[in-house]
Amino acid sequence: MSTSFDPVAYGESTIDFYDLLYPAGEVPGIVDFIRKRVPEGSRIVELGAGTGRVAVPLAESGYAVHAVDAAPAMLKALRVKDPAGLVSVHQADFTRDVVGRDFDLCLIVKNTLFMMQSQEQQCTVLRRSAEHLGEGGLLVVETYEPSFYHALPSTHTQSSVLGANKLLIDTIQCDPVAQTLYFLRTLVTDGRKNS
Ligand SMILES: C[S@@+](CC[C@H](N)C(=O)[O-])C[C@H]1O[C@@H](n2cnc3c(N)ncnc32)[C@H](O)[C@@H]1O
Numbered sequence: 001m002s003t004s005f006d007p008v009a010y011g012e013s014t015i016d017f018y019d020l021l022y023p024a025g026e027v028p029g030i031v032d033f034i035r036k037r038v039p040e041g042s043r044i045v046e047l048g049a050g051t052g053r054v055a056v057p058l059a060e061s062g063y064a065v066h067a068v069d070a071a072p073a074m075l076k077a078l079r080v081k082d083p084a085g086l087v088s089v090h091q092a093d094f095t096r097d098v099v100g101r102d103f104d105l106c107l108i109v110k111n112t113l114f115m116m117q118s119q120e121q122q123c124t125v126l127r128r129s130a131e132h133l134g135e136g137g138l139l140v141v142e143t144y145e146p147s148f149y150h151a152l153p154s155t156h157t158q159s160s161v162l163g164a165n166k167l168l169i170d171t172i173q174c175d176p177v178a179q180t181l182y183f184l185r186t187l188v189t190d191g192r193k194n195s
Pocket residue numbers: 007010011022047048049050051052053054068069070071074092093094095109110111112115
């Protein structure tokens with residue numbers, strides 16, 4: 001299946017339940033991981049910061065955090081979570097734009113790198129990351145392990161309960177040869193569908 005991906009539109013249909021998809025429970029572990037690598041006060045840039053799930057707690061932990069995201073819906077939600085304005089927000093395309101230099105750490109978490117639709121585009125993002133870093137700067141990338149998806153039948157459906165009256169249905173198509181994964185996420189809430 002081929003789809004075109006517009007990063008600016010990301011979150012438009014999922015913003016109401018986005019934070020339920022990626023629970024905050026794993027964030028202290030990410031902050032801890034970073035704390036062991038760069039001291040408080042260090043400059044961190046997060047590419048694809050989304051709603052600030054990680055960027056805001058990092059800023060609250062004393063880091064100077066810059067959040068880069070192309071999607072206005074996601075950045076609007078980030079600003080709501082950060083009323084003190086601790087995070088510097090950049091609406092930009094991280095495949096193209098460099099929002100600053102000499103950062104101590106560049107962070108790409110969740111499935112953000114895998115949202116790039118080709119290996120070439122992933123390499124471009126890694127190059128852009130390097131351009132943000134000062135000498136000795138660190139790049140931290142978190143991704144999922146794709147072999148689980150490679151083992152699935154060509155179309156696979158799974159469901160999970162996100163909360164009272166909130167059922168998430170994921171329809172997944174994986175093409176191991178093309179190395180692509182297509183994820184359609186549908187939330188059914190109070191009998192209404194949001195996809
Ligand atoms: C899976 S979300 C992860 C958000 C956040 N890092 C988290 O852990 O919750 C990926 C984010 O990357 C952003 N994104 C995807 N492609 C982008 C691009 N080319 N430029 C800027 N942001 C992009 C999306 O808008 C989305 O907010």
